[in-house]
Amino acid sequence: MEPILEIKNLTCGYQQEPVFTKINLKLYPGQLSGLVGPSGSGKSTLMKAILGLIRPWGGEIWFRGKKLNPGVAPLKVGYVPQVETVDWNFPVTAEEVVMMGRYQRKQLLPWASSSDRAAAKRLLSRLGVANVAHQPIGELSGGQQQRVFLARALVGQPDIVILDEPTSSSDLHVQHELLHLLADLNQEGLTILLSTHDLNSVATHLPWVVCFNHGIISQGQPIDVFTPATLEQTFGAEMVVFHQEDRILIASGMTTLRHQMKRNLPHILHKSKAVSD
Ligand SMILES: Nc1ncnc2c1ncn2[C@@H]1O[C@H](COP(=O)(O)OP(=O)(O)O)[C@@H](O)[C@H]1O
Ligand SMILES: [Mg+2]
Numbered sequence: 001m002e003p004i005l006e007i008k009n010l011t012c013g014y015q016q017e018p019v020f021t022k023i024n025l026k027l028y029p030g031q032l033s034g035l036v037g038p039s040g041s042g043k044s045t046l047m048k049a050i051l052g053l054i055r056p057w058g059g060e061i062w063f064r065g066k067k068l069n070p071g072v073a074p075l076k077v078g079y080v081p082q083v084e085t086v087d088w089n090f091p092v093t094a095e096e097v098v099m100m101g102r103y104q105r106k107q108l109l110p111w112a113s114s115s116d117r118a119a120a121k122r123l124l125s126r127l128g129v130a131n132v133a134h135q136p137i138g139e140l141s142g143g144q145q146q147r148v149f150l151a152r153a154l155v156g157q158p159d160i161v162i163l164d165e166p167t168s169s170s171d172l173h174v175q176h177e178l179l180h181l182l183a184d185l186n187q188e189g190l191t192i193l194l195s196t197h198d199l200n201s202v203a204t205h206l207p208w209v210v211c212f213n214h215g216i217i218s219q220g221q222p223i224d225v226f227t228p229a230t231l232e233q234t235f236g237a238e239m240v241v242f243h244q245e246d247r248i249l250i251a252s253g254m255t256t257l258r259h260q261m262k263r264n265l266p267h268i269l270h271k272s273k274a275v276s277d
Contacts, residue, residue: 001028001029002064002065003026003027003028003062004027004028004029004031004063004064004159004160004191005025005026005027005050005061005062005063005160005191005193006025006026006027006061006062006063007023007024007025007026007046007050007059007060007061007062008024008059008060008061008062009022009023009024009058009059009060010022010023010024010046010049010056010058010059010060010061011023011056011057011058011059012042012045012046012049012054012056012057013045013057014045018057019042019045019214020042020045020046020214020215021215022058022059023046023059023215023216024216025210025216025219027160027191027193028191029159029189029191030186030189030190030191031191031192031193031207031208032182032183032186032191032192032206032207032208033192033193033194033206033207033208033209033210033219034193034194034195034196034202034203034206034208034209034210035047035193035194035195035196035209035210035212036195036196036197036199036203036209036210036211036212036234037195037197037211037212037213037234037235038197038213038234038235038236039197041212041213041214041234042212042213042214042215043164043165043195043197043212044082044164044165044195046212047079047162047164047193047195049061050074050077050162051073051074051077051079051162052068052069052070052071052072052073052074053073054071055070055071056070063076063077064076064159075156076156076157076158076159076160077158077159077160077161077162078101078152078153078154078156078158078160078161078162079153079161079162079163079164080146080149080150080152080153080161080162080163080164080166081149081164082164082165082168083142083145083146083149083168084165084168085164086145086149088137088138088145089138090137090138091136092136092137093133093134093135093136093137094124094129094132094133094134094135094137094140094144094148095117095120095121095124095133095134096137097137097148097149097151097152098120098123098124098148098151098152098155099116099117099120099155100152101151101152101153101154101155101156102116102119102120102155102156119155120133120151120155121133123151123154123155124148124151126151127147127148127150127151127181128147129144129147129148129151132144132148142174143171143174143177143178146166146178147178147181150163150166150181154185158190159190159191160190160191160192160193161185161190161191161192161193162192162193162194163182163192163193163194163195164194164195165194165195165196165197166178166182166194166196167179167194167196167198167201167202168196168197168198172201175201175202176201179202179205182194194206199226199231199250200249200250203222203226204222204226204247204248204249204250205222206222207221208220208221209221209222209225209226211225211230211231211233211234212234213233213234213235213236217230217233217234218230218233218234222248223243223246223248226241226248226250227241228240228241228253231250237252237253238252238253238254239251239252239253240252240253
């Protein structure tokens with residue numbers, strides 16, 4: 001099978017030092033993959049390069065067998081940004097946010113037709129947020145905002161959707177629902193790449209993971225990839241992995257715990273002294 005997205009020798013950075021150098025990655029049609037790594041490891045940078053939001057320093061990105069122009073947004077790639085990075089004071093309703101995704105697709109006609117509206121409505125109901133269609137986006141909950149942004153990405157009928165930390169700010173129940181929704185969309189044929197630093201509630205539930213820390217460390221199914229050695233290399237901390245039937249649980253290893261204790265102990269002692277005083 002031909003990859004839908006292929007990254008060849010990609011180097012990206014902002015100032016002097018590159019964030020990553022000459023990385024290679026292939027994503028195949030219908031894959032649901034997690035880009036897993038600690039904060040600051042370059043996950044968003046890689047996603048932004050794919051989306052044409054930053055210009056790579058070197059290398060190439062191929063989409064469906066065609067080389068993308070550096071710094072230009074590919075039309076068939078949808079994007080759901082990290083909710084923390086969005087300016088929610090922007091005075092638009094949920095429905096208008098979704099229709100922005102439609103304008104991007106047919107750049108010459110920046111007004112909404114009735115079919116645009118119908119498409120936006122359909123998606124908002126599919127994603128369970130039709131009831132907030134006419135509310136200002138800034139007034140919605142984090143989980144609702146995320147679904148509205150997912151609807152915006154889907155309205156352009158993309159072949160692949162890229163979600164940056166879609167589960168970072170929401171509670172466990174919301175995270176779980178979103179993962180189910182993404183799994184359903186994936187079953188219908190959508191290729192999905194999402195980033196996460198959260199191992200247990202997100203990464204271990206994904207069918208395919210790419211461990212990332214300023215470069216690709218390993219990739220495969222969580223059961224094969226999440227070994228203590230790979231996790232230590234990815235997160236720079238000792239971790240232990242428990243297997244129970246087909247489930248995986250990852251916890252900090254003793255060295256990490258001792259380190260955390262040492263760091264927090266003076267603070268805890270200080271507090272308990274203050275209480276006993
Ligand atoms: N706009 C920017 N200007 C300069 N440095 C940046 C910018 N965005 C990210 N960085 C730096 O690039 C590195 C990777 O960041 P990022 O891709 O956001 O990581 P992640 O998404 O894994 O948390 C970090 O050191 C970060 O400080
Ligand atoms: Mg990020």
